[in-house]
Amino acid sequence: MTDYKKLALYYLKAGKRRCIVTIVGVMITVAVLYTALNFGYSYVLQTRQEVRKEADYEIVFLSEDTDRLAQIAADDRVLQAYSGAYSGEEYVSDEERFVEVNYKNALYVNIRHPYQMESVMEAMKADYGVDARLNNELAVLYLQDSDGLLGVVLILVLLVAYIFAIFAVGMIRNTVQMFTLEQVKDYGILRCIGATKGQLNRIIYRMGAGMELTGIAAGVLLGTFVSVILGFLKNVDVGFHIGPVIPILIAYLGDLYFVMQECSKIVTKMSPVSAVRGEYRIKKEKIKIRGNGLMGRLFGMEGAYARKSVLRNSGRFAKTVTAMMLSITATVICLSTWGMVRDTKKNIDDMYGRYLEEERCPVSIFGDVESIQSDYLFSAEAIKEKALHYYVTEAKLIYSATGNLVDPETYYGKLNQDYIEETSNGTNIEITMQKWRERNTEEYRDGTDVEYKKAIFNLNSSSISIDGCDQNDLDYLSEFIKSGTVDLDDDGILVIGGGSVMDYSWTGDEKLTLYDLGKHFDTYDLQVGDTIQLVDYKEYKKRYQDAYEKMIAESVLVSSEKDADGEYVSEERATKEGRSTGLEQYVIAERIRQELIAEGYYRTYTVQGVLDFGDQIIPEWADIYMKRDSYFDLTGFDEQDMTGVKYAIDLDSVPISYFDMLSSDLTDVLYGYAYARNVMRYALAFAAFVFILSSVNIINTTAGNLHMRRKELAQLRVLGMSRKRLIHTVMLEGVMATALSNILGFLFGTIFTIYIYEYLSMLLYIKPTIAWWAFGVGFAASALVICGSIYVSLRDLPVDIVDDLKLEE
Template sequence: MKNYLELAPKYLSAHKRKTRLTITSVAMAVALVVGIFSMVDALVKFEKAQVLKDQGNYHILIRNPSPREIQAIGSRIDVQNAGTWKDLGEGTINGENCALTSLDENFAKNINFNLNKGRYPTSKNEIMLEKWFMEKSKPAHKIGDTMTITLPGKIIKKFTISGIYNNWGATKAAAIPAVFVSTKMSEQLKPKSSQYFVLFKDGVNIIKVEGEIKKTLNIVDARIGHNEGLLALMMQTKNNNVLKMYAVGGVLFFLVLITGVVMIYNTFNISVMERVRQFGILRCIGASEIQIKRLVKREGLSISWRAIPIGVFAGILITFICTAILKFYNTKLYGGIPLINFSVFGIGAGIVIGFLTVFIASLLPAKKAAKVSPVSALSGSMDSKISRKTKQGLLMKIFHAEIVIGISNSVYKKKTLFLISSSIALSIIMFMCFSVFVNPTFLGIKAPEVYTPDVSITSSQGIGENIYKKLSTLGNVKRVYGRMSNYVDATFDVTRLTGTYKKEMGPIKTESNGLMVAKEKSWIVSYDSMQMQWAKKSLMAGGMDENELNTQNGIVAVVKNYRKGELAADASMKVGDAVYIKTATWTKEYKVMGILSSVPYESEKQTLTTFITTQKQFAKITGDITSNYKTIDIQLNKKNQEQTINEIKALAKNSVTLHDSRQLNAEASSSFMTIAVFIYGFVGIITFISILNIINTMNTNITSKTKYLGIMRAIGMSDRQLTRMALAEAVVYTASGCVFGCAIGVLLQKNLTSFLISNWHFPVLQVVLIFIISILTAAFSIISPLRRIKARGISEVIGSL
């Protein structure tokens, strides 16, 4: 019957609800692909803006370059801009410590030294200062003022302020201003170190050009530095950690594509395979096998045309929400970035995935539908049956008959069980793998912690308890906490020293009892009760109970110290180790009761290791009975901060140094937000679509069994029993998906974390929540379709197509 396709609109209309469910599934899969890829594209744009602000706009740097190297590199045709930054050592300005430096004016903006007022210093007697330092004195310094500077070598000169540059968070927090002298003046001083920054033109193969420069000028690798953040975003890096992240990202996004494919195939296959009776009727009225195949494929095409635009729009909308959060959170940094961000590749991938998967998903059902015998289709022999073996088995002794039938229905159709379970399992696997990145610190991103101060005051002479108490009473001070610190002679078993430390320090002498003769002092720091609680986040072994430390002569060892500006492990202590601390009059034994991975503070001197103790123990260990604080950290309320800081200055007077970390904290928060919004966005999308996938799959499964459920009602099954049967079937599908998903997800999660060199713990909470949320979602998702079926007459349901 050549004109049988005229029946297609009525056919589709009769299955409007099933078609709508299939459209929803396809749209969700497309939204998943488009959303993830578009968010990655937007993340790259936001992250590039953040990297340019944090690290500067350059590609490589040459350490301590010679004039010949500067001339050769700067004259290359592929170099867009280059400039030299010199560290000229420490000095004093009007009696205060400062860092002397110089920078080529043409490259100042590239590393975020932006002029606020005036001009860049050009003559030998001109300098440029930071805004915060200019405003520090009363009255504030201004352009044209004369400042006395003590240069290295105790050379005293007078300089005129030619310009002011915007604050740098790091120098403001350190309370040490960076003083920029002119390049002419820098040529008369011997630099401690210098760096030649190079920015290449667009389209340059940086890895290749770097190799040419090293070979031509005979520059060793140790003298080359890289702007790793920018090079990573440009996909021009050889950094192993970055390449590992690329590899992990590739696996995750391949997983996204596979999940999208399975979601579409699963729903479409269920929708088609449960309608063999309709195909049998079409065969009865003259449709050929080829025509049945075409009908199924055209149905798939019709679904694709309607579902894909919805999915693309949803994916872009998700990206829009994340972009809007960042854009309005930090208008200064991201204000110029457009709200609508989308990935052309992501949209293309979503469209291709949608069309291609529906086409592939329609092939097998179309082939099977075409081979349906009209007689068997009309007799309903393809419908679900109850296995007699199951019915008479052990399950009947445990559960009611309707529950056994539900379990039997799910197990009987192995292909449907595999497809539904796979769809749920893949969603779970994807969630567990992406959740590895939920903690941005895992990616090397530092955000302000609960213990991060807004301002700190320090003094080498110590700060008395009376000032501490007065600070605590100030109106807009949120929290005050202090630390005492000192340097002590500590010794312990020489075997606890790491190989790296022994190699650096050379032969270590030992005493007859196996204790080492320490070449360096150790740093000991006191924590109060609140700081002890905060530090437990970094606790690797043992404990940090304040009372136990006091009563048992306990101390806490720190694995990693800041050594030459970088964290390094000098000693590998164990809980229970003995540490002997010497004073002028005695040597006392202390027991290591806890191990911390690191502390967020850096000693002024290079030390062997760091120990944490209580404030009570500190006086006994060091013999410092004054109990003066070396550092007091202060967290402020949001209101009237400038007024509060002025009160702190007045209270502390000139005996202390005030460190204002607010700008540095804001910069860290901005960097954290950039990546956190998208990481949480990824996990949020996956969680939301996974839940929708379960709902849609269960809806499709119940709706496709309309006739079967009508028959069960006709033979005497009550509505309550019908619900139990459907619920048992849904639980089997969901539980099997959860079991396989969690098993594979845990395995992949473990491998991902070990591949990226991070500690892994079995995600007990994740697994429990996955099972609870998945099964509850499946249970609630069958309520609506069952209600619709129960509301219809039995004869109407059985007689429906």
């Protein structure tokens, strides 16, 4: 017999269960790698098509010499060409500025080898003595944006593929090595009857290649299916492409060659006689006397024997523990970090409430609703369109105005002292009130416009934000009611008595990170039954508007600036007394406020409910809340006069690109959450990937190891150990591996999680969180893999142990 090709297939069929597990492991690695490469390649192809729809050229040659451009168009390196005008900007280093360039008859070309467009452009520039530009947006997609990038990208792709190949081929190595050790006598006999080392090598190579090629084919098929689904979800046209398969074949088959060479040395470096005798099994070492250890004290003789079995093959035990430890470490890190990220979502909800985004500009006597809606808010169509986004769960219109108190002390005079001393907002309000209290006793410097200063002090201290609420708004506020009720009368209001703030960090009393949770404070010592008087907004607005128009009509032009067409760009006007109209408007407003108070044009509202927002940040946009009908009655507005819109956002589905439209202080945190959420999804997938690969390796190695210990196990049964007791004894080896890998995995996972928290705390609203339940998940999964693989292998022990006793050691 000189043809041993069929022996490889025979051995694979004999261990088909082990082969299937190995092929599945290879298939998983290939599927993950091919999905990423195929999706990325398809995305690049689709983007190229989109770019070419806008500008279907690769190089534009710039010259006024039409004959020379005609020669370029006829060049063999050019696939197609057309002429047209070109305009753009170029940086002139000597002048350190950009200058505009224009060509009426530029030549736009596509070359035969677009992956070489940069080198072809440089060569043709030298050949024809013309200037040229790449279509940079397209060049990037052909890896032409910098020298050597194509080579770097290919190296990176091959490196990633090789990392995956190490996992996959490592599983094949274990399987083939077990096959080789089990059949070493067969190889010895083959050598005795004339088989050469090369023929034996080919048997081993065929076993490895058979499993690997099968796994690659299955992985590519699965990866194509997954990438098509991913493309459908991401609106990318994905199909099967042979290009991503090439680096996979290079990395996997290249690594397989060297690994199979190592496996073949087991039989080719051994003499045929030694192989037939099974001398490879003899391990020359001194017999060590070992005690029973902890396992013996806990589990008796079975535990002591399991411990000694582990110590006899400490290398295999260490590999099993290390592989599972890495998986558990990754699991603990990912689940703990995921827990922190999920806590961030809860913290954001707790801190900012239901409506995470809003566009608001409260109306006041100094402006009108129409200008606010046109200058600060989106159109009704835009608001409706935004509300239809899948991540927007609710949109509500806002009705808010800046009113004026008759007596500021009735509201701002009741600030809580801790709020004043420990928050910047409380301090600023108290400073404003102190200036108002001292307005008549302050010593003003010469030249100071005292009337204007007093007017500003009065207006600032009396200004108060008012929100008009419908029933849904009141129901939402009922969650925060501290005392009283949200069932308001026409003259009833809600006030804020407490909540959390973020501006306490300036005190230096707390150890804070960049992003911290809010701290709770009591704000105003207002009680149910207290009254607040507000100036009649409608009358105030009417009188002020009439006075303002009269003042502008009687003002004089001080200075102006005109454009080239003679139109006013800006102008400065003043009253006849010399005060600028910009200052005079506040003097007028305060004068009218005092008149209205003296004439009794104000309304009295009773505090019927006190709110405490708890962990939620105190809203910056509202001081008091009233029924919407009461708001309309006070201000004279109606439902068409909204002053903002707010949106409830589903953080689990909002895309990262959404945050490009935001400008609030919360934007960075929301972006950080969305980014971390996406990263963690990939991290969890990678952790699952590592765990599956480790599990496949452990299952494979365990099955092979127990198969090699058949005679040892048979001897134990001959000595009187029952089948059930034997399974229990060997299972204790798995218990040791499971316990040690979980302890180390949880230890390292916790350490790394702490370091990750130090980084994430600079980006997100988080607290340090260790997923203690991850220990249970890791323990259950590792026990299932390690102990399960042992149990399944031992369950298949033959009833007849005579054949196993005949095995030579």
